[in-house]
Amino acid sequence: MSDRFRITLAQLNPTVGDLAGNAAKARAAWEEGKAAGADLVALPEMFITGYQAQDLIVKPAFVAAAQAELAALAEACADGPALSIGGPSVGEDLKLHNSYFVLQGGKIASVVHKYFLPNFNVFDEVRLFSRDRMQGPVAVNGVRIGMPICEDAWYPDVVEALEESGAEFILVPNGSPYFRDKFETRLNHMVARVVESGLPLIYLNMVGGQDDQVFDGGSFVLNRGGVPAVQLPIFDEVISHVDLERGDDGWHALNGDFTTHPDAMEQDYRVMVTALRDYMAKTGFKKVLLGLSGGIDSAIVATIAVDALGAENVRCVMLPSEYTSQGSLDDAKAVAENLGCRYDFLPIGKTREAVTETLAPLFEGTQPDLTEENIQSRIRGLLLMALSNKFGEMLLTTGNKSEVAVGYATIYGDMAGGYNPIKDMYKTRVFDCCRWRNANHRGWMMGPEGAVIPEAIITKPPSAELREDQKDSDSLPDYPVLDGILEILVDEDGSIADCVAAGYDRADAKKIEHLLYISEYKRFQSAPGARLSKRAFWLDRRYPIVNRWRDPS
Numbered sequence: 253m254s255d256r257f258r259i260t261l262a263q264l265n266p267t268v269g270d271l272a273g274n275a276a277k278a279r280a281a282w283e284e285g286k287a288a289g290a291d292l293v294a295l296p297e298m299f300i301t302g303y304q305a306q307d308l309i310v311k312p313a314f315v316a317a318a319q320a321e322l323a324a325l326a327e328a329c330a331d332g333p334a335l336s337i338g339g340p341s342v343g344e345d346l347k348l349h350n351s352y353f354v355l356q357g358g359k360i361a362s363v364v365h366k367y368f369l370p371n372f373n374v375f376d377e378v379r380l381f382s383r384d385r386m387q388g389p390v391a392v393n394g395v396r397i398g399m400p401i402c403e404d405a406w407y408p409d410v411v412e413a414l415e416e417s418g419a420e421f422i423l424v425p426n427g428s429p430y431f432r433d434k435f436e437t438r439l440n441h442m443v444a445r446v447v448e449s450g451l452p453l454i455y456l457n458m459v460g461g462q463d464d465q466v467f468d469g470g471s472f473v474l475n476r477g478g479v480p481a482v483q484l485p486i487f488d489e490v491i492s493h494v495d496l497e498r499g500d501d502g503w504h505a506l507n508g509d510f511t512t513h514p515d516a517m518e519q520d521y522r523v524m525v526t527a528l529r530d531y532m533a534k535t536g537f538k539k540v541l542l543g544l545s546g547g548i549d550s551a552i553v554a555t556i557a558v559d560a561l562g563a564e565n566v567r568c569v570m571l572p573s574e575y576t577s578q579g580s581l582d583d584a585k586a587v588a589e590n591l592g593c594r595y596d597f598l599p600i601g602k603t604r605e606a607v608t609e610t611l612a613p614l615f616e617g618t619q620p621d622l623t624e625e626n627i628q629s630r631i632r633g634l635l636l637m638a639l640s641n642k643f644g645e646m647l648l649t650t651g652n653k654s655e656v657a658v659g660y661a662t663i664y665g666d667m668a669g670g671y672n673p674i675k676d677m678y679k680t681r682v683f684d685c686c687r688w689r690n691a692n693h694r695g696w697m698m699g700p701e702g703a704v705i706p707e708a709i710i711t712k713p714p715s716a717e718l719r720e721d722q723k724d725s726d727s728l729p730d731y732p733v734l735d736g737i738l739e740i741l742v743d744e745d746g747s748i749a750d751c752v753a754a755g756y757d758r759a760d761a762k763k764i765e766h767l768l769y770i771s772e773y774k775r776f777q778s779a780p781g782a783r784l785s786k787r788a789f790w791l792d793r794r795y796p797i798v799n800r801w802r803d804p805s
């Protein structure tokens with residue numbers, strides 16, 4: 253029996269439903285591992301199907317196709333290292349499991365089933381899969397490896413059982429999506445497992461965007477006592493060979509690749525870029541367009557789009573009305589010029605006159621109000637969608653988390669669009685994010701360096717410009733107050749009393765609570781967007797649309 257074991261970690265980006273494509277990526281990683289003399293090439297959780305496949309996973313034909321792909325992969329990888337890969341399986345109990353397969357010698361040599369099925373925030377695994385009994389380690393080239401699947405390693409039980417049944421080290425395959433500062437959470441759990449079991453632990457995550465979620469990679473290896481030996485980059489696809497040596501006191505990982513991670517703002521920005529880039533690539537779109545108003549939200553969305561797709565794939569459209577200020581016209585043009593993307597000018601005045609004239613007989617005797625304001629937003633939505641249809645460009649929608657929370661957007665107007673990169677970023681953070689992007693440039697950004705967002709856009713008071721001299725602060729508390737209250741009500745699930753205790757005005761908190769509840773119907777019909785927090789609107793927070801309850805505290 254050898255006292256060295258080489259494991260090739262394949263921190264790769266699968267696509268949900270692309271069974272053949274995912275298998276091809278696994279095969280290519282296996283070839284690299286084989287060339288490097290690996291004993292085992294490891295891929296993340298549910299790699300063959302992509303993650304999360306949601307209800308696709310309960311369709312028997314899909315599971316059968318994934319099984320066939322795994323069998324073919326086993327045959328193709330018969331002569332060389334073992335290959336471990338996540339996928340669905342139907343167990344002896346005839347139930348569906350989230351499983352991890354070891355392929356070796358042309359067949360499926362072992363299968364383990366996930367025990368702890370996550371059923372919180374974006375996860376519904378109890379609904380999709382069955383839990384199996386805890387299983388022992390899997391032997392690969394004579395070495396017994398414990399393979400707890402993602403959530404299995406977030407509690408002591410499974411790793412403890414693996415250690416008691418003879419595991420020599422632990423390999424955790426993951427499908428662990430980003431939220432801000434999640435790396436620390438993962439690391440704390442894994443250090444706890446290493447300290448409890450006394451075994452080295454290899455944590456392997458996937459990368460890439462899937463709908464709202466981004467898997468951020470950041471795979472790592474810990475030695476006994478929780479001492480780090482390897483840390484892979486976040487967000488990048490990487491194949492890394494990790495060597496373990498057996499000594500008198502068991503296995504020990506040798507120090508390998510070690511990358512330090514960027515700060516939370518950079519990670520958030522990278523998530524928004526990755527989410528959009530992968531949403532586009534994986535759905536088959538190449539180009540986007542958006543309404544560029546001269547305001548901060550559309551400016552940051554245009555910047556994210558250029559960083560994700562390249563300036564040649566982004567069309568910015570200014571659709572001015574009589575209320576559009578010269579400042580907005582200048583600022584919008586400056587952003588498009590700075591980014592180097594196409595800028596179109598499409599005044600909405602004539603369309604608005606036509607709509608007003610058409611409605612006049614029915615509106616006779618009524619006074620102009622929000623209706624007329626929203627018509628402008630809807631004309632912009634209509635024209636932008638016409639461009640989208642004609643040129644095959646997907647429309648981006650630009651509401652930040654503060655606006656999405658209180659319904660400060662026109663349904664079927666500026667809410668039109670297929671994807672919203674800033675859906676989970678509060679307005680106050682959007683300001684910081686613009687400053688960060690103006691001051692920082694990285695190799696993964698396809699846009700130009702420098703202060704692409706003019707300072708005037710960052711400093712002027714936000715306005716929807718739907719009527720004369722309109723400011724967001726006419727309808728809403730100032731953004732620092734709005735965001736402070738929303739963080740308590742949404743992100744912390746706090747009460748009105750909690751808002752008051754934090755120093756906010758009770759009337760403001762009550763108003764925001766009301767707006768939050770009455771705009772659930774808008775969010776239900778809103779575009780998906782990049783998830784940055786543990787409380788993003790969609791799967792993390794599922795509220796009834798009809799809801800009469802109001803917090804009396």
Ligand SMILES: Nc1ncnc2c1ncn2[C@@H]1O[C@H](COP(=O)(O)OP(=O)(O)OC[C@H]2O[C@@H]([n+]3cccc(C(=O)O)c3)[C@H](O)[C@@H]2O)[C@@H](O)[C@H]1O
Nearest residue numbers: 622625626629655659660661662663666715716718727773
């Ligand atoms: N529970 C429910 N289920 C289904 N539908 C429901 C509903 N409650 C209202 N509705 C319908 O929704 C309609 C009202 O929604 P909507 O037409 O959107 O209009 P509404 O929410 O009344 O007004 C839009 C608000 O967003 C602001 N805005 C607009 C555009 C851009 C920006 C910005 O700064 O980004 C801000 C604008 O100043 C205004 O305060 C009603 O006509 C009603 O029929």
Ligand SMILES: Nc1ncnc2c1ncn2[C@@H]1O[C@H](COP(=O)(O)OP(=O)(O)OP(=O)(O)O)[C@@H](O)[C@H]1O
Nearest residue numbers: 543544545547548549550569570571572650666716
């Ligand atoms: N004059 C305009 N030209 C092009 N698009 C516009 C125009 N006005 C609004 N939009 C679109 O509608 C969205 C909502 O913009 P609005 O100005 O009403 O408020 P906002 O949420 O503060 O956004 P922004 O900061 O981008 O202005 C904008 O982000 C933009 O995509």
Ligand SMILES: NC(=O)CC[C@H](N)C(=O)O
Nearest residue numbers: 370402403406427428429
């Ligand atoms: N795939 C999973 O089990 C996800 C849950 C897991 N604990 C996480 O990292 O978020």
